[in-house]
Amino acid sequence: MRHSLLLTPVLLLLAACGAGSPDTDSQVLAKRAERDSLKALREQLTASIAEVDGWLAKHDPSLQRSLPTVTTYLLEPRAFAHWTEAHGSVRADQNALLYSSMGGKVRRILVPAGRPVSQGQLIVDIDLDALRENVAQAKAQAELARSVHEKQARLWEQKIGSEVQYLQAKANMESSEAQLKSLSEQLASAEIRAPFDGVVDEIFPNLGDMASPMQPVARVVALGKASVECDLSEDLLDKVSVGDSVEVDMPETGETHMATIAQVGQYINPNNRSFKATLRMEAGTKLRPNQLLNVRIRDLVRPEALVLPSRLVMQNSSGESYVFVLDQHEGAPRSRKLFVKVLSTQGGELLIERSKDGLQGGETLIDQGARMVVDKQEVQVLKGA
Numbered sequence: 189m190r191h192s193l194l195l196t197p198v199l200l201l202l203a204a205c206g207a208g209s210p211d212t213d214s215q216v217l218a219k220r221a222e223r224d225s226l227k228a229l230r231e232q233l234t235a236s237i238a239e240v241d242g243w244l245a246k247h248d249p250s251l252q253r254s255l256p257t258v259t260t261y262l263l264e265p266r267a268f269a270h271w272t273e274a275h276g277s278v279r280a281d282q283n284a285l286l287y288s289s290m291g292g293k294v295r296r297i298l299v300p301a302g303r304p305v306s307q308g309q310l311i312v313d314i315d316l317d318a319l320r321e322n323v324a325q326a327k328a329q330a331e332l333a334r335s336v337h338e339k340q341a342r343l344w345e346q347k348i349g350s351e352v353q354y355l356q357a358k359a360n361m362e363s364s365e366a367q368l369k370s371l372s373e374q375l376a377s378a379e380i381r382a383p384f385d386g387v388v389d390e391i392f393p394n395l396g397d398m399a400s401p402m403q404p405v406a407r408v409v410a411l412g413k414a415s416v417e418c419d420l421s422e423d424l425l426d427k428v429s430v431g432d433s434v435e436v437d438m439p440e441t442g443e444t445h446m447a448t449i450a451q452v453g454q455y456i457n458p459n460n461r462s463f464k465a466t467l468r469m470e471a472g473t474k475l476r477p478n479q480l481l482n483v484r485i486r487d488l489v490r491p492e493a494l495v496l497p498s499r500l501v502m503q504n505s506s507g508e509s510y511v512f513v514l515d516q517h518e519g520a521p522r523s524r525k526l527f528v529k530v531l532s533t534q535g536g537e538l539l540i541e542r543s544k545d546g547l548q549g550g551e552t553l554i555d556q557g558a559r560m561v562v563d564k565q566e567v568q569v570l571k572g573a
Contacts, residue, residue: 227505238562255568258523258557260514261500265549268495270488270534276418276436276467280477282384282410288399290378292316301391305382311406312380312391314399319378323371330364337361386410414475416447416467418483422456425463427487434467437482445473447483488532494540494547500555501530501538511547512554512561514569523554525563 296313299305340357343349380399382388389407399405416436420428432449453464467483469475501509509530512523529541540547554561561567 224505231504235563238565255566256557256560257570258514258561258567259555259570261497261553261555263494263496263547263549263551263553265492266495268488268490268493268532268534268537268539269486270532270539271435271484272421272424272487274418274420274483274485276416276481276483278414278475278477278479278481279417280409280414280475282386282408283477284383284408285404286311286380286383286406286408287401287403288314288378288380288405289374289401290314290316290319291399291401292378294393294395294397294399294405297391297395299382299388301388303388305386305388305408307382307384309382310379311382311388311408312393312399314378314380314405316375316378319371319375323368323375326364326368326371330361330368333357333361333364380405382408384408384410409477414469414477415450416469416475416481416483418465418467419457419460419462420465420485422461422463424485424487425452425456428452428465428485432485434486435484436467436469437484439480439482446470488539490539494542494549496538496540496553498533498536498538500553500558501528501540502559512558512563514552514554514567517564517566520566521569523561523563523565523567 292315294312295315297311298313299309299311305311337357337360340349340354344351344354386408387410389409391406392404393399428449430449430452434447434449436445436447437443438445447467447469449465450468451466453466456463496511500511502511503509508527510525510527513526515522515524526546528546529543530538531541532539542548554567556570557567
């Protein structure tokens with residue numbers, strides 16, 4: 189009985205906590221609003237205190253006047269550019285894996301890896317003697333059938349012999365030529381020849397190995413004929429166009445080259461909300477297939493813009509951005525709090541919106557010491573700043 193009496197207050201407390209969830213939520217909202225109101229009130233009080241301190245420092249002889257020391261920054265319009273960075277990889281326009289349709293023993297490697305090769309040049313000699321003999325026999329049969337057909341045609345023109353003999357000779361010739369063509373195509377698909385001018389990148393089998401139709405024998409790559417593929421964010425779809433110039437950085441060598449956008453994809457990948465862009469590199473750039481590159485795309489250009497170092501722009505408790513403008517009031521330099529709108533950022537610089545009630549260019553802003561002053565506070569400007 190005693191244990192149940194001891195447990196009763198605990199159970200009542202837990203029940204009260206569980207049942208008070210809606211009230212707790214409303215209290216949290218109320219406290220948040222109260223906090224925001226107090227923060228706003230604090231800013232007002234700080235500004236009022238600064239104004240009173242300034243008056244006292246100027247009129248109260250018992251106080252030693254001490255003003256915050258600041259430096260200035262002259263806001264002059266200048267060019268601004270925003271760059272978006274992405275990763276790209278090199279895709280060779282001509283990159284071929286070569287297979288042998290028949291297979292056979294590798295007898296000779298005529299062009300080793302790393303050597304240049306010309307279109308049609310034999311790279312690897314595979315034992316295809318039986319197929320070559322069949323081609324030679326078919327060629328001889330086709331020549332014989334062609335000769336018989338020509339003689340039979342001349343006799344038929346002279347009305348010698350029958351039409352059946354002429355048609356039979358013609359059919360034999362066409363059949364022999366078709367057989368020769370088929371065997372020649374089989375031989376061409378079995379031989380390992382370069383499909384274009386390039387470099388032999390790799391030879392897969394060793395000397396004496398058996399080449400298989402299921403395994404590649406060699407890879408040929410045309411260096412210098414390559415493009416760069418990169419994935420760009422969906423929000424850049426209307427900011428890039430075919431023909432735009434971009435910068436391409438090579439991390440391995442530290443080189444920077446210019447490229448041109450050759451193609452802009454119209455399909456948005458639903459997994460990462462990106463689209464593909466194909467870049468064409470400038471002539472003479474040495475690239476390797478699957479090489480990783482860094483791509484920098486200029487997606488915003490303003491020739492006459494209001495640009496500020498990020499250190500000059502501050503934010504209040506509501507997330508609003510502001511700066512301090514240096515004004516002259518009653519012969520003394522004073523700070524003036526001015527709210528601004530940040531349009532873009534790049535490398536520690538902020539693009540500021542030009543507005544009638546805001547910055548327009550030509551203003552003198554407080555630089556160093558800006559975080560130590562408040563609105564309408566008298567300041568001391570450091571000489572030479």
